[in-house]
């Protein structure tokens with residue numbers, strides 16, 4: 001899953017976000033590099049970030065989804081927690097919902113069910129504004145697993161077919177470095193929930209803490225290592241900014257896995 005960069009483009013005079021042609025070019029490049037899904041979001045969920053209004057989020061993503069849906073050959077995932085944005089994005093051509101709140105916003109369960117597209121349910125402790133203030137768990141792996149199990153059940157009760165659900169432990173979302181490391185080490189335990197596992201570690205601060213870098217550009221190698229570990233421990237989808245590097249690394253993993261003696 002390639003992350004479509006919608007960060008402000010200083011060369012654009014068309015608003016706070018990247019020009020549509022630049023976004024399209026970025027998406028096409030990620031597909032060429034091997035991305036099977038393109039994830040697009042109009043609200044930052046980085047630590048400390050504040051929520052944006054539904055109108056603002058719609059303005060940022062809907063025109064872009066309409067363009068991308070016509071021109072890229074892989075599904076578009078809409079990264080949102082808002083029921084209205086889920087509905088509008090799927091109408092505009094999105095083929096998947098990626099919700100860091102795991103459909104906990106009022107109205108999100110029925111909205112997602114109506115769309116009938118696959119949904120990624122992510123674990124987060126707290127909310128982006130304050131989630132990194134003092135994350136606390138008695139047993140992080142158990143608590144994340146119990147949460148995801150409960151969300152899977154809530155989704156099924158709301159009429160979302162089990163086969164459409166994807167789960168994600170939410171690296172960096174209300175977690176210390178230690179919590180993130182334990183979650184990666186114990187990732188395999190989530191596979192018993194019988195849903196494909198999505199993992200996003202690309203450029204996250206947990207990698208910076210480990211390699212002592214100063215900028216996100218210096219986290220590429222660490223991110224690829226974490227992606228490889230995640231796949232070995234059962235991840236089915238890797239959400240990343242670095243598609244080329246990640247796909248190359250995972251080609252090595254899958255070639256080794258499928259090697260036979262004769």
Ligand code: 8Y7
Pocket residue numbers: 041045046079098099100120122168170171198199200201202203204239
């Ligand atoms: C994740 C995510 C982000 C993740 C899923 C970032 C939207 C922060 N991280 N969605 N979104 N999993 N499913 O650094 O780990 O990319 S935003």
